[in-house]
Amino acid sequence: MNHELMNKDLNSNSPGTRAMIFSAGLGTRFKPWTEKHPKALALVNGKSLLQRNIEYLQQYGITDVVVNVHHFADQVIQAVERNKGWGSNVVISDERDEVLETGGGLMKARPLLNNGLPFLTLNVDILTDLNLHKLMQFHLQEKPLISFGVTDRKTSRYFLFDEDHKLQGWRNVQTGEEKGPFLQMDARAVLTQKAYSCVVVFQPTFFDLVTQRGKFSLTEPYLELAKEHTILGYDHTGDRLVDVGKPESVLTAEKLF
DSSP: OOOSSOOHHHHHSOOSOEEEEEOOOOOGGGTTGGGTSOGGGOEETTEEHHHHHHHHHHTTTOOEEEEEEOTTHHHHHHHHHHTGGGGSEEEEEEOTTOOOHHHHHHHHTHHHHOSSSOEEEEETTEEEOOOHHHHHHHHHHHOOSEEEEEEOOOOSEEEEEOTTOBEEEEEETTTOOEESGGGGSOTTOOOEEEEEEEEEEEOTTHHHHOOOOSSOOTHHHHHHHTTTSOEEEEEOBTBOEEEOOSTTHHHHHHHHO
16 A cells, blocks of 8 residues: 555556545544544444445445545554555555645645546545435536535535525534625525535546645635636435534444444
């Protein structure tokens, strides 16, 4: 397995869809487990979150997977090596020097993902049965820059969409903060708020359009690029989805997965 940010393994294998699983986070909401372990290795019914997401991708024929690491990185690398990637070709994007969040982490992994085809990203602490074939079909049919899963579930932060499912903004319902391109448009427009599922399809041209550098959340380029480019929400309300962000959410996940 390749520990460094190199693309020899992926380029020499299949030219198919690639995916990245964001696994570098500190997992502060998941203490005490994350005081000694990475959240990616937290167990749900005997399988780690990382294994479950790798096997989820396998269900849709996606076996070229990038995993970024920072917090207890060696434990993640050892688990991948010991289990031979759980049957997938897993390449590590090493962020031990600095955790880069989702946006910065994705930009660092660019050489590993950019084979000219749309690629997927997932968050390691989200478990879902969203049908990736349907999401990809939606993306290929509608031809946006980015498509991501959304649902009607209750949360504190939402993305805002117009009647054509195009991203227009972001809202924190606890603080009232709002931002996004819709603020410069018709304030009377009817927008629908949806919860982000953290399962995303990108066109490879995304990399050339991002202006942010270093450490940043993907929310930043989403809202910036939505002014000039089509970013669509794919509503999969009704599918199973659990944010395994806190230890108590493991019990919920074990009932569903």
